[in-house]
Amino acid sequence: xxxxxxxxxxxxxxxxxxxxxxxxxxxxxxxxxxxxxxxxxxxxxxxxxxxxxxxxxxxxxxxxxxxxxxxxxxxxxxxxxxxxxxxxxxxxxxxxxxxxxxxxxxxxxxxxxxxxxxxxxxxxxxxxxxxxxxxxxxxxxxxxxxxxxxxxxxxxxxxxxxxxxxxxxxxxxxxxxxxxxxxxxxxxxxxxxxxxxxxxxxxxxxxxxxxxxxxxxxxxxxxxxxxxxxxxxxxxxxxxxxxxxxxxxxxxxxxxxxxxxxxxxxxxxxxxxxxxxxxxxxxxxxxxxxxxxxxxxxxxxxxxxxxxxxxxxxxxxxxxxxxxxxxxxxxxxxxxxxxxxxxxxxxxxxxxxxxxxxxxxxxxxxxxxxxxxxxxxxxxxxxxxxxxxxxxxxxxxxxxxxxxxxxxxxxxxxxxxxxxxxxxxxxxxxxxxxxxxxxxxxxxxxxxxxxxxxxxxxxxxxxxxxxxxxxxxxxxxxxxxxxxxxxxxxxxxxxxxxxxxxxxxxxxxxxxxxxxxxxxxxxxxxxxxxxxxxxxxxxxxxxxxxxxxxxxxxxxxxxxxxxxxxxxxxxxxxxxxxxxxxxxxxxxxxxxxxxxxxxxxxxxxxxxxxxxxxxxxxxxxxxxxxxxxxxxxxxxxxxxxxxxxxxxxxxxxxxxxxxxxxxxxxxxxxxxxxxxxxxxxxxxxxxxxxxxxxxxxxxxxxxxxxxxxxxxxxxxxxxxxxxxxxxxxxxxxxxxxxxxxxxxxxxxxxxxxx
Amino acid sequence: xxxxxxxxxxxxxxxxxxxxxxxxxxxxxxxxxxxxxxxxxxxxxxxxxxxxxxxxxxxxxxxxxxxxxxxxxxxxxxxxxxxxxxxxxxxxxxxxxxxxxxxxxxxxxxxxxxxxxxxxxxxxxxxxxxxxxxxxxxxxxxxxxxxxxxxxxxxxxxxxxxxxxxxxxxxxxxxxxxxxxxxxxxxxxxxxxxxxxxxxxxxxxxx
Numbered sequence: 001x002x003x004x005x006x007x008x009x010x011x012x013x014x015x016x017x018x019x020x021x022x023x024x025x026x027x028x029x030x031x032x033x034x035x036x037x038x039x040x041x042x043x044x045x046x047x048x049x050x051x052x053x054x055x056x057x058x059x060x061x062x063x064x065x066x067x068x069x070x071x072x073x074x075x076x077x078x079x080x081x082x083x084x085x086x087x088x089x090x091x092x093x094x095x096x097x098x099x100x101x102x103x104x105x106x107x108x109x110x111x112x113x114x115x116x117x118x119x120x121x122x123x124x125x126x127x128x129x130x131x132x133x134x135x136x137x138x139x140x141x142x143x144x145x146x147x148x149x150x151x152x153x154x155x156x157x158x159x160x161x162x163x164x165x166x167x168x169x170x171x172x173x174x175x176x177x178x179x180x181x182x183x184x185x186x187x188x189x190x191x192x193x194x195x196x197x198x199x200x201x202x203x204x205x206x207x208x209x210x211x212x213x214x215x216x217x218x219x220x221x222x223x224x225x226x227x228x229x230x231x232x233x234x235x236x237x238x239x240x241x242x243x244x245x246x247x248x249x250x251x252x253x254x255x256x257x258x259x260x261x262x263x264x265x266x267x268x269x270x271x272x273x274x275x276x277x278x279x280x281x282x283x284x285x286x287x288x289x290x291x292x293x294x295x296x297x298x299x300x301x302x303x304x305x306x307x308x309x310x311x312x313x314x315x316x317x318x319x320x321x322x323x324x325x326x327x328x329x330x331x332x333x334x335x336x337x338x339x340x341x342x343x344x345x346x347x348x349x350x351x352x353x354x355x356x357x358x359x360x361x362x363x364x365x366x367x368x369x370x371x372x373x374x375x376x377x378x379x380x381x382x383x384x385x386x387x388x389x390x391x392x393x394x395x396x397x398x399x400x401x402x403x404x405x406x407x408x409x410x411x412x413x414x415x416x417x418x419x420x421x422x423x424x425x426x427x428x429x430x431x432x433x434x435x436x437x438x439x440x441x442x443x444x445x446x447x448x449x450x451x452x453x454x455x456x457x458x459x460x461x462x463x464x465x466x467x468x469x470x471x472x473x474x475x476x477x478x479x480x481x482x483x484x485x486x487x488x489x490x491x492x493x494x495x496x497x498x499x500x501x502x503x504x505x506x507x508x509x510x511x512x513x514x515x516x517x518x519x520x521x522x523x524x525x526x527x528x529x530x531x532x533x534x535x536x537x538x539x540x541x542x543x544x545x546x547x548x549x550x551x552x553x554x555x556x557x558x559x560x561x562x563x564x565x566x567x568x569x570x571x572x573x574x575x576x577x578x579x580x581x582x583x584x585x586x587x588x589x590x591x592x593x594x595x596x597x598x599x600x601x602x603x604x605x606x607x608x609x610x611x612x613x614x615x616x617x618x619x620x621x622x623x624x625x626x627x628x629x630x631x632x633x634x635x636x637x638x639x640x641x642x643x644x645x646x647x648x649x650x651x652x653x654x655x656x657x658x659x660x661x662x663x664x665x666x667x668x669x670x671x672x673x674x675x676x677x678x679x680x681x682x683x684x685x686x687x688x689x690x691x692x693x694x695x696x697x698x699x700x701x702x703x704x705x706x707x708x709x710x711x712x713x714x715x716x717x718x719x720x721x722x723x724x725x726x727x728x729x730x731x732x733x734x735x736x737x738x739x740x741x742x743x744x745x746x747x748x749x750x751x752x753x754x
Numbered sequence: 755x756x757x758x759x760x761x762x763x764x765x766x767x768x769x770x771x772x773x774x775x776x777x778x779x780x781x782x783x784x785x786x787x788x789x790x791x792x793x794x795x796x797x798x799x800x801x802x803x804x805x806x807x808x809x810x811x812x813x814x815x816x817x818x819x820x821x822x823x824x825x826x827x828x829x830x831x832x833x834x835x836x837x838x839x840x841x842x843x844x845x846x847x848x849x850x851x852x853x854x855x856x857x858x859x860x861x862x863x864x865x866x867x868x869x870x871x872x873x874x875x876x877x878x879x880x881x882x883x884x885x886x887x888x889x890x891x892x893x894x895x896x897x898x899x900x901x902x903x904x905x906x907x908x909x910x911x912x913x914x915x916x917x918x919x920x921x922x923x924x925x926x927x928x929x930x931x932x933x934x935x936x937x938x939x940x941x942x943x944x945x946x947x948x949x950x951x952x953x954x955x956x957x958x959x960x961x
Contacts, residue, residue, distance in 0.1 A: 660922050660950075717868060717878060717926040719919075720853040723940035723948040724882050730796030731946070736789025740782045747778060 083108050083116035083182065087306060089209055089266040093198060095273040096327055096338055097599050098207055100126070102192045108182040113661045115158065115180045120306075121210035123196045124173035124495035127599070127606035129638045130193035131646035133165040133179075135654075142167070142648035144638040146631065150645035154178065161655035165190050167646040171467065172610075173210065173495035175640070181655045192646075195599035195606075200340055202523065202558035205272070208510075209310040211264055212491050262306040268298045273595070275317040282311040283490065283512055293317075308490035311512055326589050327597030328570060335567040336600040337540075341576045342560040343533050343585055354389040355528065356408050356452040357382075358441040361426065362460035362488075364398040368428035371489035374514050375459045378486060379423050381521045382457060386411035391452065394419050397437035398430030407445060432464050435473060442477045450480075455528060456504070459486045462493030468617075470496065474503045475617045482506040482554075484524065499610075503617060505554050527556035531581030536561060539575045540591065544568030548607040550615065564604040570594070605637035613642075799859070803885040806860035810834045810848035818906045823851075832857040835864050836871055837902040838879065838937075845889045853880045862886050862937075868928045871901040872909040872959070876926055876934040883953070887939035890955055899935060899957050911935045911957035921952050933959035 088103040102122075108114045122128065131142030142165065145153065150166060157164035158180035165188075166178045182188050199206045270279065275293045285301040298312060316322070325340040361379050363372065379394070386392055391408040392415075395401060404422050409415045441456045462485075464470070474483060483504025485497040488511055501508040509524045511517055533555035538547055546566040555561060561576060574589045609630050616626035627643060634641040655661065806826065813826035814834040823833040836849045853863030862881035869875030881887035893899075899911040911933075918941050919925060926936055934956065941953035 658950075660920075717865065717876075717924050717928055719878075719921045719924050719926075719938045719952045720858065720863065720865065720880050721855070721921070721940070721948055722858065722880050722882050722887070722938065722952065723945070724799050724859075724884055725946075725948070726796040726799035726884055728796070728946050729792045729799075733789045733791070733793030733796060736785050737793065738789075740786035740789060743778070743782045743785075747775065747782075 083110075083114055083118075085116070085118050085262050087120075087211075087262065087264045089264065089310075091207070091209070091266070091268045092271070093207060093268060094271045094598055095595065096198050096325060096340060097597060097603065098196050098198055099599055100194050100196065100209075102194070104177060104190045104192070105187055106179050106182055106190065107187045108185060111184045113184070113655045113659050114182050115178060115661055116182055118177045118179075119170070120175060120177065121173050121212065121491070122175055122194060123208055123210060124498055125603075125606060125610070126173075126194040126196040127602035127637075128167065128169075128175070128192060128194040128640040128646070129602050130191075131165060131167050131648050132191040133163065133648040133650070134189040134191070135163050135650050138650070140648045140650055142646040144635060144640070144644055144646055146635070147643050147645045150647040153647050153649060154180065157181075157649040158661065161653035161657060161659075163188060163650040163654055165648045167192060167640055169640050169642055169645070171495055172499075172613075172642075173493070181661060183654060190648075195602045197338070197562065197603055200342070200560045200562070204313050204315050206311065206313040207268070208312075208494070209266060210491060210494065211306040211309055264300070264304045264306045266300045266304075266310055268312060270296045270298060270312075270314060272314060272316070274322065277315040277317040279312070279314040282313065282516065283308050284310055309492075309512065311510075324587065324589055326574065326591070326594040327600060328567075328591075328594035329597050329600040330570075331601040334601065335570045336604050337565045337567055337570075337574070337591065337594060338597055338600045338603065339538070339563050339565075339574055339576075339589065340560045341563075341587055341589075342558070343555060343578065343580060343587075345530075345557060353451060353453050354387065354391070356391040356454045357386070357528075358393050358395065358408065358454075358456045359383075360395045360397070360437050360441050360456065360458045360460075361423065362398075362432065362434070363396050363426045363428050363430075364432040364463075365429050366432060366461055366463040367488065370514065371461055372426070372428040374511050374517055375486075375488045376423055376426060377514060377517045378459055378488070378511060378521050380420055381517065382525070383416055383420050383423070385525050386416060388412060392416075392419070394422060395437050395440055396422075396426055397433065398428075399433045400430065401433070401437045401440065403440060432460075434460065434464055435466070435469055438470055438473055439477070442473070442479070442481060444479050444481060447479050454479075454481045455506070456481055456483045457486060457524075457528075458483060458500070459488055461489040461491075462487065462496040464493070464496070467493070467496045467499075471499055471503055471617050474500055475619070478504060484509070484528065486511060486521075486524065499614070502553060502614065507556050507559065523558070527558070530557035532556060533578050533580050533585070536576065536578040538563050538565075539577075540565060540567060541572035541575065542567065542569045542591065546608075548604060548611050550611045551618075564600065564607050566601075566604055567591070602637060602639065605633045605639055608633050609639070609641055800885060802859055803861075803882070807848060807886070810850070810861055811837075811846075814848050814904075817904055818902070821905065823904070826860075830860075832860075832863075834861070835904055836879075838862065839900040839902070840889065840893060840897065841900065842894075842897050843889055843892050847881070847886050849879050849881075858882055865938075868926075868936075869934075871903055871935065872907060872933065874931070874933060876928050876930050876936055877901075878926060878928070878936045878938060880938040883940040883943050887937065888943070890937060890939050890953065891943050893937075893955050898960075899937075901935070909933075910960050912960050913955055913957045915954075915956040917954050917956070919952055919954060920950050922950075924952065924954070926954075935959070 084107050086105040086107075088105075089100060090103070091098050091100045093099075102120075104118065104120075106116050106118070108116070129144075133140045133142065140163075147168065150168075154164050154166040161181055163182075164180045166180075168176050168178070170176055177190060177192070179188050179190060196207075199208070266284075270276070272294055276296060279288065279296055279298065281298065284304060286298050287301045289297040289299075291297060300310075323342045323344070327338045329336045359379055359382060361375055363375075367375060383392075383394075388411055390411040392411050393408045394404040396404075404419055405415070438458070441458070444454060446452075481504070483500055484506040485501045485504070485508045487494065487497045487508065490512055492510060492512075494508075494510070497508045497510070507524070507527055509520050511520050536552040536555065538552065538561070540547070545568060548564050552561065552563070555578070561578075571592055574591055575586065576589075577584070577586045579585065612621070612626040612629040612633075615621045616623050621629075630641055631643045633639070634644040640646055809826040813824045814837055817824040817834060825833050832850045832852055832854075834848045835851045838847045838849055839845070847862050849862040849864050850857045850860060851864060853865045857863045858881060862879045864871075865878040865880055868878035871877045883890070893913060893916075895913050895916065897913045899913060901909050901911065903909070924938075935958070937955040937957075938952050940949065941951045942949075943953070
């Protein structure tokens with residue numbers, strides 16, 4: 001017993017030296033090491049939590065610290081920080097053509113990898129032919145490919161983590177640029193080149209750079225086109241009039257809440273080829289630098305954002321513009337020519353026949369704000385110009401329509417003042433169902449009456465997605481009528497306007513601000529009241545020339561005939577013939593004396609593509625035949641079209657496979673002068689008007705087409721985060737507690753020793 | 755002799771450290787405090803999950819009786835929508851409307867955009883792997899899942915498949931044909947940190 005006691009008491013002393021040391025070391029490890037390990041685990045949990053957010057660009061509202069632009073993601077209450085795009089437009093105008101380079105700088109403000117999709121407009125007659133993507137110091141040049149193939153190349157690159165850019169045409173004036181795998185806080189630069197012809201009207205040349213895609217009204221799939229099966233069973237399918245509605249409806253910011261995004265800079269080097277008179281930017285402040293009598297450099301002044309179209313016009317110093325212009329370019333084996341011929345203003349008396357005019361005015365929500373005032377002022381001016389011998393009617397529409405008179409009525413004082421009052425009371429609201437009013441206007445009760453000239457003046461911003469339906473209607477039902485489009489607002493749909501005017505054999509007038517109303521409407525009325533130049537033909541004596549447009553339009557006062565041609569040889573003459581009213585007219589140009597031009601081959605190919613579209617709309621060639629022609633032209637000339645896209649792919653992957661990629665549409669500004677509520681309130685109010693049963697929709701339903709609302713295929717459902725950090729916290733907490741207990745124990749022990 | 759010197763040396767060393775003792779004690783206290791806070795936070799998550807289920811069960815029973823949404827507590831931003839029962843393993847859970855982080859702290863969430871239980875399409879419920887759906891690892895193919903809806907209707911599903919997917923590549927089609935059910939939680943079950951993978955239990959309604 002005694003021995004035992006002795007042993008216990010003496011044991012520390014008896015303990016071998018190494019063992020005591022080991023014990024002390026163990027304590028030390030416990031005291032210093034445990035809290036360290038606990039803290040390390042705690043921080044590790046924070047770091048992994050951070051890494052999780054770093055992998056995903058999705059954020060919750062709580063994560064947002066400064067003013068950021070968020071887009072809803074597919075996941076509930078999580079958002080994507082919107083990618084931004086800054087745009088620089090560099091244009092060189094040389095004579096009849098403009099060569100533009102658009103540089104889009106995509107930046108990703110989020111912590112994740114993003115695919116940015118930017119919808120942007122280009123002039124409707126632009127020939128987009130080159131794409132370059134700049135990643136770091138490398139420049140990747142894009143290739144033209146068939147649309148499906150380009151998409152497949154892009155998707156493969158996207159999936160494998162390589163940077164890629166894809167330019168697709170959604171409409172001839174609406175393109176999207178998708179850029180895949182933009183890293184966190186990274187920038188990718190994309191350059192797009194295009195050529196376009198300069199527009200000439202009267203003695204004024206003009207260039208338009210559309211800068212924003214206006215939100216479009218897409219009719220719900222209620223006015224469908226039915227396709228009955230060929231087997232005669234009577235069963236068929238119906239098609240949505242706007243098959244690609246998701247592609248052409250990017251998010252739009254409410255200007256009252258968000259500062260404008262997407263900054264823009266524009267520089268135009270204007271080499272007119274003649275001494276310049278007045279040069280004017282209509283909607284933007286500019287700085288102008290004069291190089292010499294023929295050359296000026298115009299640049300946007302101050303900060304600008306993509307919310308309105310840029311319009312530049314210039315006139316020659318001499319009062320009159322040159323009446324003819326002929327330019328040539330040689331590319332490969334082929335020679336190309338571009339000719340402008342302005343017929344003389346007829347000396348003979350004005351068109352004698354009275355006119356039967358139907359005015360159609362758009363008072364939909366997209367016209368809200370200044371556009372409605374411009375439209376009303378324009379129509380009021382037009383009404384005041386009517387002569388007592390004329391007949392007229394006014395039709396207004398949003399997603400409903402009203403025809404002021406049953407039929408056209410005499411333009412006596414009483415009727416005109418009724419109409420002016422009707423127009424004065426119009427207010428913008430509702431959707432844009434343009435088909436029914438167009439059909440009503442084209443509905444000609446006296447199709448064979450040659451004592452009147454029948455004209456339709458259509459005032460709209462054309463902010464719709466079912467353009468083809470309208471164009472088909474014009475092509476099919478034009479008869480003796482002529483359609484004159486008046487584009488209203490800061491960002492009208494110029495493709496629809498131009499093509500509708502072309503198919504309607506009328507003209508297109510653009511009114512971008514209230515102070516343009518008077519001048520532009522006066523010039524339109526001069527056209528309406530003057531004799532038309534018809535039966536035009538253009539012949540190259542050397543033969544073997546492929547001339548476009550294939551169907552030469554009728555010309556109105558002051559308008560030039562613009563033709564492009566691929567020539568067999570640069571010799572002989574070009575002869576243009578036509579009838580000015582009842583008077584024959586002819587002009588001959590020596591082809592060999594043509595001046596050197598730029599990009600004419602691209603413009604020729606682009607115009608040939610338009611020809612194929614027009615001929616297919618007119619039913620002269622089948623859709624398949626048109627597709628075949630378009631594809632051949634686009635691939636040979638490296639042009640983006642309905643069937644071809646430009647795609648550029650980086651060779652080295654930049655995104656690791658385990659990091660997710662999120663798609664985000666680049667949000668757009670609302671075009672200047674638009675009223676956000678009127679546009680986006682209309683979706684909700686439209687449904688109500690449908691329920692109320694507006695005459696148009698009822699008429700459509702009565703026609704027996706069953707309204708089937710196709711449900712979009714559901715995308716994959718993302719799953720929420722379903723792990724808590726309870727365990728981590730408990731482990732770390734326990735360790736800290738243990739460590740402090742250990743410390744407490746050891747300090748007490750040593751105090752006892754002392 | 756040697757030993758004596760050694761001992762004296764040791765004592766003087768400890769005395770020298772006495773100056774640091776207050777600092778040491780303060781450090782100890784902080785450490786203990788942080789430890790306690792972390793531990794209680796962890797426990798709190800579990801406690802919340804358990805207590806909430808009791809309150810939810812009560813609210814759900816009442817909402818079946820009254821036919822109206824009953825909030826389990828006055829400040830709740832969600833409400834019970836279904837009772838999920840797993841008869842073989844004897845587990846029961848009350849699911850909430852929506853699968854936001856706040857809702858998931860209290861019970862499984864019915865994922866927005868997914869179908870209602872008993873309807874055509876796919877109903878998706880998600881919950882935390884360490885609380886309400888910790889038992890999901892015990893669910894086997896062939897097990898019955900009984901779902902009581904807010905309107906009192908009861909539907910029985912049979913588990914057909916289990917799988918592991920990424921959160922953003924779930925492959926779940928909410929409009930899929932038939933009446934389907936998916937229960938989702940984080941995977942792997944024993945991991946301590948959140949990750950991108952999800953464990954899915956798929957079931958089809960027994961007609």
